[in-house]
Amino acid sequence: MHEYGSQLIQLIIEHSSVSHVSRITDELELQMEQLARDEYGNHILQCLLEHGQPHERTKIINQLRGNFTLLSQHKFARFVD
Numbered sequence: 001m002h003e004y005g006s007q008l009i010q011l012i013i014e015h016s017s018v019s020h021v022s023r024i025t026d027e028l029e030l031q032m033e034q035l036a037r038d039e040y041g042n043h044i045l046q047c048l049l050e051h052g053q054p055h056e057r058t059k060i061i062n063q064l065r066g067n068f069t070l071l072s073q074h075k076f077a078r079f080v081d
Contacts, residue, residue: 006040010047018053025056032063 013021025048028035035041049057 001035001038001041001044003040006043009044013044013047013051021048021052022056024048025052025059029059029063032060033067036064 009024013024016024028044028048031041032045035045045060048060052060
């Protein structure tokens with residue numbers, strides 16, 4: 001993930017409609033763990049957790065659930081909370 005690409009996606013999430021954020025979450029669903037481990041991608045997940053609807057937060061948590069221990073020790077993933 002590129003730094004500016006991450007920032008752009010975060011801005012889109014922060015200023016988009018609920019339905020648009022839901023579509024973004026759906027598109028990123030299979031890449032959640034990879035984003036969590038990425039230097040810039042983890043910021044996208046943090047933004048989704050902050051601005052997303054409860055069902056979107058649940059979707060993120062479900063994708064990361066099996067690896068909480070490993071992710072909590074990862075250099076970048078540990079910041080996704």
